[in-house]
Amino acid sequence: MAVQQDEYERISNPSAISSLLNTMIEGGGVSLCLDTPEARPEPIVLMEQHEGETLVMDLSSVDYLLYRLEQGERFFLRGQSQGKVLRTPLLALTETRRSGGRFLCCSEYPDSVDVLQRRESYRAELRMGMVVxxxxxxxxxxGAPGELRDLSQDGCQLELPLTASGVLAESSEPMRLVLAFPDGTQFEVHAIARHQKMDPERHLLRVGFRFAGCTSEQERQIWYFVCEIEREAARYKKEAQEERQPSPLFAQPGKRVPNGEQVGRRDIRRYATPMARRVVKVAAYLDAQLLMLTQGHDVDSRQLSRNADRILQLHEEDREALLFASRCLSMEPLLVRHGIAVAVHLLDLVGENVPRDVRKAIVASGLVHDLGKALIPQVVFKAPNFEPCHRHMLSEHVSLLMARLKTCQWLSATVAQAVIGGINERLDGSGYPDGLTGSDITELAKASAVVDVVEAMRRDRPDRPARTAQQIYRHLLNHPHQFDVRWIKRYIERFKTLPIGSLVLFxxxxxxxxxxxxxxxxxFEVALTQQAEPPMRENLLGSVRGDVRERLGKPMREVAVST
Known part of the structure; x- marks a missing residue:
């Protein structure tokens, strides 16, 4: 339920609070403000929410405030969404943990969120496809029929036929406007025409009206319409970050409203975590890139650059959330989820002290390293027995992809050759495409090979099921003639014996x-489930943080699940 207070609404409905907090988490740009007159907003990262329980944030950027916060000093969070300012009530920290030089903190969960906006100045525009x-x-x-183009608390703009100029000219008093929304809702209000502009090519008038003599109930309705138009318009934005429900005002009777927000054909609400729902954009790009490659196009340089930057940004925000998100993409094509997982884990393994342009090249190469497999005869992947001719055809995917990267001038050729060209090489010369051995294989290629095999063995294949991390580590260590033992040990040291994204029986x-x-x-944190299936929003039952051993007991074994 929303209670209006001057220029803001106080939202106290739990579902609405959760939705607003998600926009702050996924949109970024959150600030922490102490409850003192001289306090300034300090940028932080709001990482996740546990509904009704706690907020989790990274306060590394404001570590100089930690002492005061740990002593109980209260604060509020502020962020933005769709032109509105969101603000929590006063909160206090409940837990602080240092992890890898970062300060991860938990706070109370807000019982409300204030939505601030200068209502009179905000004008909600209808986007193409929205008809009122x-x-x-x-x-x-x-009457003169037309369409609503925008709406604010104090007026609106209509598109009318040129013939409406007569109706406008003959009236010196406020005119009656009737708006009809797709769901059948009608709204009547009086207004004065303030200005008009002719569009001769379209034979239309654009007329601005100012509302006159509105009752308090009409003002309330207008504000509701403004918010719903804004909400519906946000669903049309290409780069929208939030999960947005369709507005009931724009639901046409008899027409099914989609159950979930879509990225391409994906229902992003089914993905398990906020981070996974952000990674979906990268998955959508790779899926589209696969199709473009099969149609003869090159790799889209601009899109590859943009999505590599996106992975870098997400990793900088929260590496653990990104690692887990790479296990939450089971609805994606195999080549897509494998590419994302390799890119994320390779970045995390080798990228710590590497210049940003090199890290970006590593991510980009990891994302696309296997896409060339879409360009070779698919009989290779369906053959019951892997023959020498199949091996030769398979090895061609590397050169086919490299040829499609010629427009990616920003991509380091050295890095691309090491990751894309070297990821399938083996120390004993049994790899492809060049059969390199030992010292002829670069360090980055050796590291890439380890990451690639771990990710491949994490997933089902026609000739074998998915393996646990321990089984994969054992396989790698038993093949020192193929894989560099130093990189195997570095991988295990970095990701541990029960890596993030492992399903464990306690x-x-x-x-x-x-x-x-x-x-x-x-x-330290475990997402509970009753099913040995890839993590999805519908099969996760909440989480346990901090006191995992006390509440769940000892980890007994990992359960292999193809993710």
């Missing part, structure tokens, strides 16, 4: 996905 019919009545009974007989680890590599 409007009729203007002057002194006579005959001694309490509870199943849970490892979401975060503590500094010792023990589970």
């Amino acid at each position: 019919s409007a009729t203007v009545y002057g002194a006579g009974e005959e 001694s309490s007989e509870q199943l849970g996905w490892i979401v975060r680890l503590d500094d010792a590599g023990a589970p």
